[in-house]
Amino acid sequence: MKRRLKALTIIFLFLVSLIPIKASADATPPSINAAGCALIDASTGQMLYGKNENTQYEPASTTKVMTALIVLEKCKLNDEVTIQQDVDREDGTRIGLKKGDVLTVHELLLGLLLDSGNDAADALAYHVSGSIDEFAKLMNAKAKELGATNTNFKNPSGLPDPQHLTTPHDLALFLREAVNNQDFIKISTTPSYTLAMRNDPQRTINLYNKNYMINKGSKFYYPNALCGKNGYTITANQTYVASAKKDDHILVASFLYAVDKNQNFEDMKTVFDYGFNNFSWVHIYSKNDKVSEYKINNTLTIPLLSTKDLDYVVPKGDETKESYDIKVEDKDLSKQSFNEGDEILKGKVYVNDKELETVDLAAGASRNYTSLFDVSSLSKNSIIAIYGGCALAALGAATGLGILIKQKFKK
Structure with a gap:
């Protein structure tokens, strides 16, 4: 009896093993260490995941995404810029620019996005607007244009300021705009670059990309990573905005006030995987x-x-x-x-x-509208015919009016 039961059990387990099991993605929203996060679809702007996504935080150097957007909109990459201000006195991260240095807009953008140079940010702001305050006005106007309603910029670098704030959702909107600009993608994904001052070619500055998600040699490398920008200040803590691409679809994620830098990189992978694994794209038009x-x-x-x-x-x-x-x-x-x-x-x-x-x-087709009183598109013969007809009509009206007047006076 026991042998028969054992045999039946083995047969049952074998048959069960043949039944196909449909694998499903883990739809549980990720748990992350950043205080605020937003994951959006780049093509539609749809929110796929959020954590305090409309709460204001300091963005630190993720601010430079907006700085780059303004510069790319207002300048040509080969425009030459002469540093007129003492940008080497700027607080925070600097690449080493000095007053009198001559570089192109393209080179300053490399310093801005690769090594997060606050001196490069200020130099670009002065070049575009003549002052930090005027450049901040352009940044805020652009933010509103992109639908960011809870952002206020005070400077182009992201230095601490109690009024320099954004939200995870707004920050994601800025990179969503940036990934549509091929110059931004090309510059922000450059692995390294050596700047040579045009006024002094012997003086050079080496730049290295701090976006470890695109660095194949980094433990934080993510195969689907497209581009992004990191940031840090004591008051903002770790900040990051990144994009990833898989099967021609792009996702954008922002992370604000993350305490653990290493964990934040792992969280970014988790959030992107959550988006790619749990959502599909339906093609409409x-x-x-x-x-x-x-x-x-x-x-x-x-x-x-x-x-x-x-x-x-x-x-x-x-x-x-x-x-x-x-x-x-x-x-x-x-x-x-x-x-x-x-x-x-x-x-x-x-x-x-x-x-x-x-x-x-x-x-889907052309249409040429012509008014009865618009003769500009008519042929010469048509114009003659119209004027001739009008003249005859006027003559007829005048003749009729004359006859009526004569009849009235006869009476």
């Missing part, structure tokens, strides 16, 4: 897809094309549960001309009846 149409009149309808690729992030397993639609703005184009490809309207994209994003819509 591709660039140039026809997404709707606009009726000009009873005889003319213009196709409306998406001007960008549009994806939506969902928890894995929910890919087929999403429905989407687009609502085109109500705007009168009946008296407007436009060419194929011109952005003529905006559309609000909804997923499961919840607004996702507003996208510019381009005309």
Whole structure:
């Protein structure tokens, strides 16, 4: 009897082993040592994970992401900059610039993003705006433009200031913008660089990238890492904003007020893995897809094309549960001309009846509107015919009016 029971047990276990088991990702949100964190999808801006994501903290040198954005927007990389101020007196990390040094904007950005030079930050701010205060105004304006509502910058380097604050969510928005700029990615991922002063080529400065997540020789290396920026002050503690790319999808994560630097690097890997393992991207539209149409009149309808690729992030397993639609703005184009490809309207994209994003819509065909009173586009013969017709009509009206007047006086 025991032998039979044992044999049946073995057969049962063998059969169970043949049943396929569906592996699932760990959907438990990560536990991290940073006080504040935000993980967002770079293409949509959707929040995938947050911890005190709207709480203000000091950003330290992660500030330099915004500094670089402003400089890349306002300057050319080969512009030469002569250091006019005593930036070597700047507090915190310096790369060793001196008054009178001549470098390019590109070289100063390397000093800013690789070695986190506060002197490079100040030199760039003076070059763009003439003062730190004026440059801070540009930073704050750009922050608002990007949707950051809880950020206030006071300087381009991230030096401590009780009014120099951001949130994990806002900080993630800044790097989300930066990863769309190939110059930013190329500069921020340069492993090392040697600066030679153009006014004194014998004087050089060696730069080394402090983003250990992209360094294959570092214990903190992360294969999916794209780019990022670290920071530290006594009051801000460890700060970091980083991006990672996997299967053509980019995630951005920010970490503020982390006590343990080593643990923070491990936490960054954990947070990115959580995002990649637990979320899927549903493709909604591709660039140039026809997404709707606009009726000009009873005889003319213009196709409306998406001007960008549009994806939506969902928890894995929910890919087929999403429905989407687009609502085109109500705007009168009946008296407007436009060419194929011109952005003529905006559309609000909804997923499961919840607004996702507003996208510019381009005309899928050209349209040339001509007013009855606009003769600029008419041929010479057409103009002659119109004027001739008007003259005849005026002559006829005058003749009729004359006859009426004569009849009235006869009476």
